[in-house]
Amino acid sequence: MTVKLEPRSAATLEREGDPVVRYEGVTKYFGDLHVIKGIDLDIYPGEKMAVIGPSGSGKTTLGRMLMTLEEPTDGSIYIDSEPLWHMESGGKRVRASDKHLRRVRSKVGMVFQHFNLFPHMSVLRNVTMAPRSVLGLSKDEAHERAETMLRKVGLSDKLEMYPAQLSGGQKQRVAIARALVMQPKVMVFDEVTSALDPELVGEVLDVIKEIAAESEMAMMLITHEMEFARDVADRVIFGADGLIVEQGHPQQIFGNPQSERLQQFLHRFL
Numbered sequence: 001m002t003v004k005l006e007p008r009s010a011a012t013l014e015r016e017g018d019p020v021v022r023y024e025g026v027t028k029y030f031g032d033l034h035v036i037k038g039i040d041l042d043i044y045p046g047e048k049m050a051v052i053g054p055s056g057s058g059k060t061t062l063g064r065m066l067m068t069l070e071e072p073t074d075g076s077i078y079i080d081s082e083p084l085w086h087m088e089s090g091g092k093r094v095r096a097s098d099k100h101l102r103r104v105r106s107k108v109g110m111v112f113q114h115f116n117l118f119p120h121m122s123v124l125r126n127v128t129m130a131p132r133s134v135l136g137l138s139k140d141e142a143h144e145r146a147e148t149m150l151r152k153v154g155l156s157d158k159l160e161m162y163p164a165q166l167s168g169g170q171k172q173r174v175a176i177a178r179a180l181v182m183q184p185k186v187m188v189f190d191e192v193t194s195a196l197d198p199e200l201v202g203e204v205l206d207v208i209k210e211i212a213a214e215s216e217m218a219m220m221l222i223t224h225e226m227e228f229a230r231d232v233a234d235r236v237i238f239g240a241d242g243l244i245v246e247q248g249h250p251q252q253i254f255g256n257p258q259s260e261r262l263q264q265f266l267h268r269f270l
Contacts (some may be wrong), residue, residue: 026075050229109179205254
């Protein structure tokens with residue numbers, strides 16, 4: 001399966017109304033290491049935003065904070081206009097409760113570098129577990145939704161197989177189906193091909209391209225695949241040293257980079 005997409009025009013970006021994700025002055029330290037340095041960033045409904053940059057630039061940390069896997073040191077993150085890491089109580093801003101975190105986080109799906117499938121569960125059980133336990137769907141409802149998503153990623157014949165029986169590309173496609181079945185407002189794809197053998201990369205990227213072309217869901221695509229970012233994204237963010245150095249339409253970022261830092265980075269890749 002090969003999916004060829006034409007680069008999206010700037011006119012496709014609809015930025016009316018509130019963003020589905022907003023980072024306001026977000027900072028993150030790991031000990032003395034300053035990884036994210038006061039970032040402001042919005043992602044709009046339906047927008048496909050690629051995040052590129054050198055290793056250690058903070059790309060993955062942005063996604064992990066959105067999934068509540070890392071807590072910001074300072075600043076605020078909003079999902080669907082709701083604060084993620086804080087809440088209002090008695091007229092004061094306080095740290096979010098676990099219940100609040102779970103509820104707001106449920107609007108975000110994430111696919112990781114490593115598939116994180118349960119090895120003792122079949123493909124179908126891996127995909128239906130969260131809809132049943134988190135969304136409260138019946139067994140039949142969860143199965144119907146899971147089968148639809150597994151068919152979308154080309155795995156309708158693998159329902160009863162176990163992760164050990166699948167290739168790396170197939171495992172990653174199961175992980176994509178597992179995230180999609182929750183119907184999130186925004187999906188984070190975190191370097192989803194970095195753990196794959198080179199010959200398996202294309203099948204996973206083609207699936208994501210197809211989903212991006214068909215879906216109204218917002219996406220944050222953290223990637224080192226430059227051609228993929230150019231083909232799929234409405235907007236490309238280039239980060240380095242914990243800052244957003246440059247952002248814009250893919251044609252601008254890849255065809256006419258403004259900063260010396262981005263020029264140097266692209267020279268190594270393109």
